[in-house]
Each structure stands twice: as C-alpha cells, then as structure tokens.
Amino acid sequence: MKFKYTILICILLLVGCSDDYLDKEPLSDVTENNFFLKASDLQLYTNGFYRMLPSTSIYDGDAVADNIVSTTLSEEMRGARTIPTTGGGWDWAYLRDINYFIENYEKCEDESAKLHYSGVAYFFRAYFYFQKLQRFGEVPYYETTISADDMESLQAPRESRQFITDRILEDLDRAIANLNEEVQAYRITKYSALALKSRVALYEGTFGKYRNLPGFETYLNASVDASLELMENSPYGVYSTGSTGTDYMNLFNSQDAQTSEMILSRQFTQTVAVDHNVNYYTTTSSYGRPGMPKDLVNSYLMADGSRFTDLPNYNQIFFTDEVADRDPRLSQTVRTPGYTRKGEAMELAPNLGATMTGYQLIKYVSEPVYDTYDESISDLPVLRFGEVLLNFAEAKAELGTLSQADLDASVQLLRNRVGMPAMSLDDANSNPDAFLEDQYPNVSGANKGVILEIRRERRIELYMENHRWNDVVRWKAGQALTKPLRGLYFPGAGEYDMDSDGNADVVLFEGDEPEGQVQGVQYIKIGSDIFFDADNLIDPQPDFNNRMFDEERDYLYPLPRVELQLNPNLTQNPGWE
Template identity: 65%
Template sequence: MNYKRILFISAICFSLFACTEDFLNKEPLSEVTPDNFFATASDLQLYTNGFYRMFPATSIYNGDSRTDNLIQNELSDELRGTRLVPTSGGGWDWEYLRDINFFLENYERSDDEAAKNKYGGIARLFRAYFYFEKLQRFGEVPWYETTIDPTDEEALTKPRDSRQFIAGKILEDLNWAIEHMPAEQEVYEVTKFTALALKSRVGLYEGTYEKYRGIEGYESYLEASVEASEELITNSPYTIYSTGNPQEDYANLFNSHDAIGTEMILARAYSEALNIGHNVNYYTTTSSYGRPGMPKDLVNSYLNSDGSRFTDQENYNQVFFTEEVDDRDPRLEQTIRTPGYTRKGQSMELAPNLGATVTGYQVTKFVTEPVYDTNGQSITDLPLFRFGEVVLNYAEAKAELNTLTQEDLDNSLNLLRERVAMPHLSMETANSHPDSFLAGQYPNVYGSNKGVILEIRRERRIELFMEDFRWDDIVRWKAGETLTQPIRGMYFPGAGEYDLTGDGETNVVLYEGERPGNLISGVQYYELGADITLDENGLIEPHPDFGNRTFNENKDYLYPIPRIELQLNPNLEQNPGWE
C-alpha cells in the first residue's frame, strides 16, 4: 500500500486501536480482539499502519531550533537553560508501546508466514524506535515487552532497567526485523533497510554516548553501527543522489515534492490531493512566525570550495555577506539565500529577507514554489532515514573505533562531497592539522583521530542541517557547553546602505534615529537598536538579553521525569539534577 495512502487511512482507522488514558495497562476496544483479528495479512497490515503515527512531522525540520543550528525569534528552553520539571506529559507517554506489545502477543495467530515475518518485523522495528526515543530523552526507563494487566501492581511500579539493557533490547528487536523482513525498497513504508538504518543510528548514538562518558563496553555498539551501515553501503539499492549538477543536486533532494527514493530510505509523505501538508515555506519566508536563521558559527563552518578552511583567514567574522558566501562549499548556497538565489519555479533573484530571519541567513532547505507559502500547505516529502546519514554514521563509528581508513572515507563521507564537487576529506591531512575552530567547539575530542573526527562532525552538521540531529549529536558527544557559545548573525559595519545580492543595487538600509524619507520600493529598512542589534564587532545579535546562557553538565543531557509519574510509581527515580 502506498504510504501516502497509509497516512490518510491511519488518521481515520487508528481509533480502532485507541486506548484509555491509563498508560501501558489499556485494553483495546472490542472491535480488535485475538479471536476476531490477526488472521490475515490485511489484518496485520491494518494494525501496523497505525504505528506510522509515531514518526515526527514538522519537527523534522524545526527540531534543530532546540539547538545552536537554527535560531528563532524566541530561544528554546534548552538553549536558555530554563527547562523545568513538568507535572505531566513531557514525553513520558507509553500508548504506542502497549499497542505494539498487544500486536506482538497476537500476530502469530495468522497462518501467513510471509506476513508474520514482515509485520512482526515492522512491529519490532517500531518498538525499537519507541524505546530509542525514550533512551535518548530519559536515559534508563522500564522495559516492557508484554501488555500489562491493570491489576499487576508489580509490573506497573517496575523500576528502571539499565541503559545497556535497554540498548541491547533495541538492537535485539532490530536484528530480528533485519533477519525476517523482506529486502524491499519502499520509500513510504518501513522495510529491512529501514531497520538497518535505525540500527546504524542507534549503534552510533549509544557507542559515542558511552565512550564520551568513560563507560566500558561502548565498542560493541559502534561495531553494530558499522555492521548495519556497511550492509547498506555494500548490499542495498541506495546511493547518494546526484545528477552530476553540484550546484543544484543537494537542494533538489530536499525541495522535491516526492521523495527521491534512490537516497531516501524512508520519507514522511505529504499530499496536496489529500490535504496533508506542513508549513516549511511559511516558517522560513514569513516575518510573523519563528523567523528562523542559520547562525554565523555554522556559516563559518562551511569550507571554501577548494577544501580550505574559511576560518583560517584573518578577521573571518567580519567579512561582508557577498564575499563570505562566495566560492564556498556549494551546500551553503543550497541551504540559505545567497546572491543569485531564486525561488523554485521562479526567475527573480531575491536578497535575504532580514525580516524573516533573526540572523540574516535565511534558510531555503525544503522550500518550494511560492504557491505553497500559506501556513500548512507545503507538500515536500520529508526525510526520516536517508542514505546520506548512513554513510556519515559509518565514517564516524569507524573513526571512534580507530579502525577508519582512507578507503572507508572514500566509500562513505566523500560520496557526499563528490555530490557537490568538493575535494575529498584526507584522513592524513585532517589528523596532522586538526581545525582549531572546530576544536574550540568540541574540546573533549582527543587521540590520533582527533582531526578526522572533527571533520566528520563538520560534515554531519552541514549535511544534516534542519533534519533534527543536532540535539542528539550534542548529547552523545557530551558537548553541551557548545550550546552556550555566543549566538551571532550576519556582519554589518554599522548604519548604511547595503547590497546583499551583489548586483550593485541597494536592498537593505540600516539606520539610526529617524527613518529615512523617500523610501525606495523593494528596499528593506531596519532601525539599529530596535529592529536589529549589532554587537561590538558588527555582528547581528539576535538575542542580546540572553547572552549569558548556561548548560548544566550534571543534568541537562537528559529530560526530567514528570512529577506525577514519580508519584504513581515510587520505584522510579528522577534523573540526576532534576530532583
């Protein structure tokens, strides 16, 4: 069944499997019982279709706003260090787990062996996905693999299991799915390849999380990531999407209405016909919602087109916009508005709209034709798992294991560089001259592979921008202090007239005091100190009131368990620092 249709059907049909408000001990409605369901492949498919609602929607592209990747008009609680312990909610929800376990207890009633392998694998994949999210958010949590009787107080008041136990169970479910699911290529349905991609992600996350906290045995998780990634690299139909046009291919991968299945292992579908949309165009183009922008430190991270470091030059923070974006990694001009930018399907060149972005660097990733600019009308399919992530996982896991070779890099990360005609990353060069700019962001990277690990992190931040990886990367690298570094935007030397398109025409005026008379149509006017604040170096300071932000190393890597859950289950312990 086409996943675009699954999205529509699941929104209607999932109420068949709805549960009462009690978590974990809910009984399904009478329409779904072991005696009258789970007999045919269609039954198994219909039930598992409901699991797709677990996948994120808009958070795919605005999840980075929790971090230093995507700066909005309001800073997240994570960036400000102002998270509080919630009374309820807070991500401590278990509805899907009960539904998954109910399915796994009953699906083998079917006589269709092929269907049992496929849908049993799908259910285990979703249970792994469910628990992986819990592990990332809360750390140790109770593991349940059966439905819970509402009178079973011992089960309902179960203490947490260790994170190693949870991670092991996640990999166990994924290995079962990988072994039993057919090797189908379906961009809108989970498959064996999705299970491999999730295993690649889980292994890298847990391996680095434990390594950077000095926990013994982390190697096995990194090896699991390498194993899954290598299988996808060598024995799957996926490749890095490229038509041989390095100036457009990266952008086109993300502004295509329909997911490009050569690289997208799994995508979330949107449809104009079914009126299923999201708001990425509205989010990135309007002055009244979010005003997201790329921060300057990320712009600085993009290499020059010859592979040299932009930050090696003097006064790199005070280079005017048209010069700083010139002759850089082509992914920069395919991610933000730069001179020559036109909307998809349009020919008019547009300057960055400083009213729609707090940093001046206006995001264009996922943005399509202006006809979809109305809130909730964007129909770009959004990536959930793609091959580009897998090759980065592979390179990083091998680097952290000290088993990485130049051949490994050429068969993984350097494929991403080839797409945009960037020089290959040289392991020898990177390790002999580690980048001091990156080392300042990640001071706990050490060892003989320090330089190449830093470069892999550069590549990951650039390639996966706005795909909601940055928070999890910061957590697993134990790099929380990175989030407290100053947030800055575009450079302006002061009040004056500016040309942001390089065509010799003024399109931005910054002024002090009275607004200029005789306003010119199409020119943007902003008052310094009111509309835009510049710091002492001439950089846009989008949040001058939040200059001294904090990150508590003893608590902020995990989220707190809601108070009511601690009252309901006295055997739960609050995460450290949140007591």
C-alpha cells in the same frame, strides 16, 4: 475491553488507504477473535505505528539546539527546563499497542505477512525505546502488555542503559531478519531497520565513549556493520544528477521523496490535505524568523577545501564576499546571491525580516504556491543513505580503525555530489582545526582531527534533519550550546547590496526613518529592528547572551512528578531531584 479500536483506523493522514480497505468489517464487529487473521489485518493495525514518526518536528532537533535561531530560544538553549507534573514525553501508549500486536499477530495464517509485519512491530518497538533512551536514559522495560491491576509491572524500576540498548538492537535484528527487502519511501523495510540500527548503535557507542562507559566499542562496531551492509548490499546511493550547484537543494525540495537516497520519508500530499509549514516558516516575517547562526556558516569550507576560518578577520567579511567560493551546500541551504525559488526565475536577496540572523533558510522550500501556512507538501526525510555514510565514518574514526579508503567510500560520496575536494585523513589529523577544537574540546587522540572534520561534515550535511540536539548530547558537547549566537556582519548604518546586482537591498539606519524610501528595499532600524554586538555582528538574542548548560543535569530530561509518586521504584534523573 483490552483491544483498542482506535488503532484499527486506517491512517489516511499518513499512508492513505487502498481500495481493499473499503471491504473491511465495521469496526464495531472487530473482536480479538476475528482480527489478526489476514495479511490486511496486520497491515491495518501496524499502520497506526507510523504516527510515531516525526512530521514537521523533523527540524526540532536543530531548533532546540544551536542550528536554528528563532525569535524565541528553546528551553534547552535557555537552560529553562522545569520538572513537569505529567507528560514531558513519559508516554507509553504506543508501546502497549506494539506489544499487543506482537502477542497476537501469529493468529494470521499468511506466513510471509507474519514475518514482514512482525518486523514492522519490532522496528517500532526499537524506535519507541530509542526515543525514551535518548530523552530519559534508563527507563522500565516492557515487552508484554500489562493489566491495570498488575502492580508489580506498573511499579517496575528503571533498567540500565546497556540493558535497554541491547533490547533495542535485538528488536532491530529481528526486524532486519523479517522485513521485506524493497524500496518503499513511506513504509518500513529491512533497509529502514538497518539504517535505524546504524543510528542507534552510533548514538550509544559515542554516548558511552565520551562518558567512559564500558563496552562502547561493541555498539560502534554494530553501527559499522549495519552501515556497511547498507553501503554494500542495498539499492541506495547518494542522489545526484551531476548538477553540483542544485542537487543537494533538490534532494529536499522535491514533492516526492528521492528514493535513490531516502530510505524512509514522511509523506505529504494535498490529496488528503496532509501538509506542513516549512515554506511559511522560512519566508514569512511573522512566524519565528528562523536563521542559521554565524558559527555554522563559518564552518562551511571554501570550495577548494581550505578553511574559511583560516582567513584573516573572517568574522568581518561582508555577506556577498563571505558566501562566495564556499562549499556549494551553503548556497543550497541559505539564500545567497543568485538564489531563485523553485519554478521561478527572479533572483532573490535574503529577507532580513524573515530571519533573525540574516542567513535565510531555503532547505525544503519549494514553489511559492505553497507559501501559505500549512500548505507545503515536500516529503521530509526520516532515514537517508547520506546519514548512514556519516555514521559509518564516525564510528570507525571513534574506534580508531578509519582508513582513507573508508573516507573515500563514505564522506567523499557526499562531497562528490557538490563537487568538493576529498577529506584527507592524514591532513586532518596532522592539523586539527582550532575553530572546531573550541566547539568540541573533549575530542582527543590520534584521530582527533578527522573526528572534528566528520562532525563538521555531519552538521552541514544533516542540517534541519533533527540530529543536532542528539549529536550534542551523545558527544557530551553541551557547552557548545552556550557559545554566542550571532548573525551577519554589517560595518554600520548604510545601504547594502545583498545579491550583487548593483542595487541596494537593505538600508540600516539610526534615528528617524529615511525619506523617499524605495519600494522593495528593506529599511531596518539599528537598536530597534536589529541589534549588533561590539564586532558589528547581528545579535539575534541580546537578552540571552549568558546561557548556561549544566553538565550534570541537562543531557537528560526530568521524569514527571506524578510518575515518581505513582511508582516509588522510579528515581529522578541526576540534577533534577
């Protein structure tokens, strides 16, 4: 039967069930003729689409790239991707479900429900195709369901990037026109569609600009317009209580999404046992040991707005001095002296056993009661207003239309939350940062300096929010992923006070373990438990210091072999033939 019963299951693990679902007909009695008739039918069907949203994979875009260093480097970072036989992201089931809904929802007699839930469907079709565009580039395009014997459709060729992008934006425009205007942390609204349009258009605009593709300006302008609509005509803003030392951290470790800034979030709750593992991931010594790389730590400005990397010998400054007087987002993203767990009073030094680089992550980390594997319940962001502000500033900078007033209305709102000085357009462009120039050598033009500064801001503000890989791809900045991965600086063997309390927290040693070990102190053997480079920086991956990124191949993923065999009109992505 064409109709998919499974799509009608109430998605308890995502959005919960209201009491009226208990009055539904048995699923065995549901048919194409008696469904899609009521608003509750449309809601129940579209609930299934929410499974497309990321869960704990919210930080995958950082882990597959150079923002998070773990015990195992991703295939993308190692240059070790291979052509899959099947799978590999080439999955079209959700698209059929969405198109089937679009073909049937107008049976409903509730006009307001038809508008809203069609908007939900158009949002998710855009979301589906955006994921395919990012992963594979050109793909076949289907806006209707197809039967198993429709060989012409099943063997459709790939459509151009421009064609796919234009269809995505058309769907988002339909969604924006139809969706309800309300603050709903876990449901698609008009504001969700605007935020996604801001993201999609910036992605394709910059992807095109850095590859000299025609028409990229149209997409950048679309991103500006969608962003500006949210900035000027939405209930959202930057979450702030006035506490510059904790607000950024508390935005992410809250159990419930802060709806003043979070436009769309993934909900987690113990009520129906929907949990994630970020506490366990960041605090245990047996699950990846994720850490921030030193080049990102170096990117954080000083608290007065000056560059840390302008300091002499900035790579040989010990941890407690290194993290002092920096952009407050640093101490709200990794453990630094004075850090306490949410709901606790004890100050904690970094646990070098739980992080490969020595910079231990604290973003999303909540109370210790949730430290057990898969027990965390802090909601995770999918779309937030802070990203929209950065999209706006970047799109205008790439277009060459950015003004100081634009920066003040966007980036500065994020800096105000943490008490950072303003970003100056003139200063940035008159004196581009050489440290950032080395990361992004293909940035040029009159706005070079401010584009680099916005990229700095983006990497810091959106850390662990699934953006880094896609940012590197659209900027054509793959060589940034080949830079050395490094961690903390230590002068050598000895005792080290990591939290400035006057007591040793770490002892680095060579040879035999020291006698008379003190409880609570970490004893780490050089050359066995930890490795250093020639500059006494932690080398978290000494076996992968000669990584390669193929500029002609690695920005896209390969199509599976079986799909190429089944559809002779498909072509493999460049470099993967």
